[in-house]
Amino acid sequence: MSVRIVVVSWGKLTEIVQEVKDLVKGEAKIEILEGLFDQRATLELARELESSGKVDVFVSGGGNARMLRANLSTPVVSINISGYDMIKAILKHHVEGEPVYIVHFGDVIQELNDLKEVLPFPVYQIALNDPSEGVQFFRQLQQQGQRAIIVGASLAWEMANQYGFKSVYIYSKKAVLEALNQAVEMANVKRREMAKTERIQAILDFICDGIVACDQEGIITAFNPAAQLITGIEVEEALGKRVQDVLPQLKLEEVLQQESQPTFNNVVKVKERQIMVNKVPVNVKGETVGVVATLHDIATIQKAEYQIRRKLASGGLKARATFEDIVGDSEVMLNTIRQAQKYATTSATVLILGETGTGKELFAQAIHNASPRRDSHFVAINCAALPENLLESELFGYEEGAFTGAKKAGKPGLFELAHNGTIFLDEIGDLPPSLQAKLLRVLQQKEVMRIGGQTVIPIDVRVIAATNCDLWKAVQEGRFRRDLYYRLNVLPLRLPPLRERVEDIPALVRDMLFKNHRWLVHYAGTIAREIIEKLPGYSWPGNVRELENILERISALAAGQSLSVKMIKELVHQALADQKYLDFSSKIEVETILEPSTLQKHQRSIERNIIYKVLNETGGNKTKAAKLLGISRSTLWRKLKELSH
Known part of the structure; x- marks a missing residue:
C-alpha cells in the first residue's frame, strides 16, 4: 500500500514538486496542499487531513514546516536549503x-x-x-x-x-527530491512502527493475562482489558496514574527503587479477588526504566488446570449411567433410588453396600450424574484388582524417577484426575492396610502427594466407596481401619439383592434382552415367567449379573430361531440345568449387617424357606407341594404371590 505524502506548497515550489515527484523512490501517493500565507488557515487544512488519516508525512519549507511541526503529531520533513x-x-x-x-x-x-x-x-x-x-x-x-x-x-x-x-x-530541485525521498522513507518507517504497535496492542488486548506496566516514575503506561477484568479497575482509571495509587498491592515501585530481580507467583488480594502476580523490571544498559507485571486470576488458573487435566486424561473418565438407567419398580428399589437421589445433592462420602451384581457402580455413576459435579470426571478403580504397589501409583500418581519404569514426566494419580469430580473406589474392603492410612490422610487433608514427590497437591474430590463384604466385621477383626470406616460410612446406601425384588425380574429381563439380544424381546414376558417358576425361592447369589448370564445362555441355545412357548420352557430348563440351588436358609449377609431381623421377618423367612424347599423337592410341581405342605393349591398360589412382594 502506497504511503501518503502531503506537500504544503505555494507558487514556484509547487512547480518543482510536480517536476520531481515521479522521480521519488518507492511507492508513494504525493498530494499538494496549496498553502496560504495565512498560517492558521493552512494549519486548519492540515489538521483535517491528519484527523481523517489521509496523510503519513507532511513536507514543507521554512516557516510552514516549523508551524506544522509545532502543532501536529504527524511527522514533518523540512526542505533543506542547500x-x-x-x-x-x-x-x-x-x-x-x-x-x-x-x-x-x-x-x-x-x-x-x-x-x-x-x-x-x-x-x-x-x-x-x-x-x-x-x-x-x-x-x-x-x-x-x-x-x-x-x-x-x-x-x-x-x-x-x-x-x-x-x-x-x-529551494533546488535536488533539495525538494531529497525531502520527498526522506518523507517516503519516514512514512514507511512510521507504517512499520504502527504495525508493530498494533500487533503489540492486539496482543495486549486479547491476551488472557493481565498486563500492567509503569515507567521509571511509577506512572502506568500499559493496562490491558484483561487487567481490567482481573482487577475490576477500569482502564481509564489506571492509565497515566501512579501505580502506587491505583494498585498498591502489586508493589511495583519497590521493584523500581530496589532494582530487584524478577519475582514470580506472588499472591495478592485486589477487591476480594485472589490474583497471582509476576513482576519483571525493564532494564536498559543496566538501569531500571520500568516494570512489567502479569496478572492471573487464581480462579481462572484453577479452571484452566481442571481443563488441562481433562484434556490429558483418557476419554474413559466419564459416568454414563443415570437414575433413569436403573431398572426396577419394586418398592424396595424405588426407596433405594430415592435415597440415592437425595445423596446426590451433597458432596459427602457415600458408602454403597451390596452383594456382587447388585449394580454398585451403576448407582455410583447415577449419583455422580445427578450431582453438581456432573460436568467433571468420574474416575473408577477396583481396589482388589491391582497389586499394592501398582494400586498406590494409580491412586496417588508419581514423579519422574520415583521408581524403575516410571514415566519421564511422571503421572497424575486418579485423585488428581478426579479433581472437582468423583472417584469411585470399588471393593474398598480389600484395600491394603498401608494404603488405608494414605487414603485416610487424603480424605482428611483434601490433598495428595505423588510417590517420590515433595509437594502436596490440593484436591476437591467426592468419594463414593463400595463393598460386598461386612466392613464393620473387618474393623472388629483389625483388617480395616476404624477411623477410615467412619470417614467412609457417612452416607450408607444399601442395594437390595435380587431375591428381595423378584418382581423386578420381568423388567430386568426385558431391559437386558433389548440391550443385548433384541430379537428375543418379543419373548421377554414368557422367559421371565419361566425363570421365576423354575427358580421359586432361589437366593440369586450372583444377583442381576447372574440373571444376565442365564439370558446369555438362552440366547445362545435359541440360535436365532422362531420360538414357541414350549420351546421357551425347554430353553429355560436347559439354561438352568447347571445352576446350583443354594440352601434357602443361607444367610443374606448384607441384610443381616444392616437390618436386625424382627420376629415377623423371621416367621416370614422360615415360611418362605419351607415352601421353596418343598417346591424344589417336587421339581416345581405346585399340586404335589401343596399336598406335602398340607394346604390347598390356591393357598399355595396366594402365599407365593405374597412372598414375591
Missing part, C-alpha cells in the same frame, strides 16, 4: 557591486548568515512577518534604485520578480 546550490546560483547571476538579500518569512535563520563569510560581496538576511512587510521592503529597494539579487522562497521570489529584481529560488 548552501552549495545557492552559492552556485548567486554567482551565476551576480554582477560586481550588487548586494545579495536573502528574504524569507519568519525568524532569522542563523545558518544563512554563514554565507557572509564565503561570499566576497555583501549578503543580508531579511526576515519578514507578513506580505505587507515584503511589499514595503521591495518598494524601498526600488525607490533607492538599488541593483540587488534577491534569494527567497515562493512569495519572496515572486515579489522580487514583480518589482524587477534578479532572483534566485532558495
Whole structure:
C-alpha cells in the first residue's frame, strides 16, 4: 500500500514538486496542499487531513514546516536549503557591486548568515512577518534604485520578480527530491512502527493475562482489558496514574527503587479477588526504566488446570449411567433410588453396600450424574484388582524417577484426575492396610502427594466407596481401619439383592434382552415367567449379573430361531440345568449387617424357606407341594404371590 505524502506548497515550489515527484523512490501517493500565507488557515487544512488519516508525512519549507511541526503529531520533513546550490546560483547571476538579500518569512535563520563569510560581496538576511512587510521592503529597494539579487522562497521570489529584481529560488530541485525521498522513507518507517504497535496492542488486548506496566516514575503506561477484568479497575482509571495509587498491592515501585530481580507467583488480594502476580523490571544498559507485571486470576488458573487435566486424561473418565438407567419398580428399589437421589445433592462420602451384581457402580455413576459435579470426571478403580504397589501409583500418581519404569514426566494419580469430580473406589474392603492410612490422610487433608514427590497437591474430590463384604466385621477383626470406616460410612446406601425384588425380574429381563439380544424381546414376558417358576425361592447369589448370564445362555441355545412357548420352557430348563440351588436358609449377609431381623421377618423367612424347599423337592410341581405342605393349591398360589412382594 502506497504511503501518503502531503506537500504544503505555494507558487514556484509547487512547480518543482510536480517536476520531481515521479522521480521519488518507492511507492508513494504525493498530494499538494496549496498553502496560504495565512498560517492558521493552512494549519486548519492540515489538521483535517491528519484527523481523517489521509496523510503519513507532511513536507514543507521554512516557516510552514516549523508551524506544522509545532502543532501536529504527524511527522514533518523540512526542505533543506542547500548552501552549495545557492552559492552556485548567486554567482551565476551576480554582477560586481550588487548586494545579495536573502528574504524569507519568519525568524532569522542563523545558518544563512554563514554565507557572509564565503561570499566576497555583501549578503543580508531579511526576515519578514507578513506580505505587507515584503511589499514595503521591495518598494524601498526600488525607490533607492538599488541593483540587488534577491534569494527567497515562493512569495519572496515572486515579489522580487514583480518589482524587477534578479532572483534566485532558495529551494533546488535536488533539495525538494531529497525531502520527498526522506518523507517516503519516514512514512514507511512510521507504517512499520504502527504495525508493530498494533500487533503489540492486539496482543495486549486479547491476551488472557493481565498486563500492567509503569515507567521509571511509577506512572502506568500499559493496562490491558484483561487487567481490567482481573482487577475490576477500569482502564481509564489506571492509565497515566501512579501505580502506587491505583494498585498498591502489586508493589511495583519497590521493584523500581530496589532494582530487584524478577519475582514470580506472588499472591495478592485486589477487591476480594485472589490474583497471582509476576513482576519483571525493564532494564536498559543496566538501569531500571520500568516494570512489567502479569496478572492471573487464581480462579481462572484453577479452571484452566481442571481443563488441562481433562484434556490429558483418557476419554474413559466419564459416568454414563443415570437414575433413569436403573431398572426396577419394586418398592424396595424405588426407596433405594430415592435415597440415592437425595445423596446426590451433597458432596459427602457415600458408602454403597451390596452383594456382587447388585449394580454398585451403576448407582455410583447415577449419583455422580445427578450431582453438581456432573460436568467433571468420574474416575473408577477396583481396589482388589491391582497389586499394592501398582494400586498406590494409580491412586496417588508419581514423579519422574520415583521408581524403575516410571514415566519421564511422571503421572497424575486418579485423585488428581478426579479433581472437582468423583472417584469411585470399588471393593474398598480389600484395600491394603498401608494404603488405608494414605487414603485416610487424603480424605482428611483434601490433598495428595505423588510417590517420590515433595509437594502436596490440593484436591476437591467426592468419594463414593463400595463393598460386598461386612466392613464393620473387618474393623472388629483389625483388617480395616476404624477411623477410615467412619470417614467412609457417612452416607450408607444399601442395594437390595435380587431375591428381595423378584418382581423386578420381568423388567430386568426385558431391559437386558433389548440391550443385548433384541430379537428375543418379543419373548421377554414368557422367559421371565419361566425363570421365576423354575427358580421359586432361589437366593440369586450372583444377583442381576447372574440373571444376565442365564439370558446369555438362552440366547445362545435359541440360535436365532422362531420360538414357541414350549420351546421357551425347554430353553429355560436347559439354561438352568447347571445352576446350583443354594440352601434357602443361607444367610443374606448384607441384610443381616444392616437390618436386625424382627420376629415377623423371621416367621416370614422360615415360611418362605419351607415352601421353596418343598417346591424344589417336587421339581416345581405346585399340586404335589401343596399336598406335602398340607394346604390347598390356591393357598399355595396366594402365599407365593405374597412372598414375591
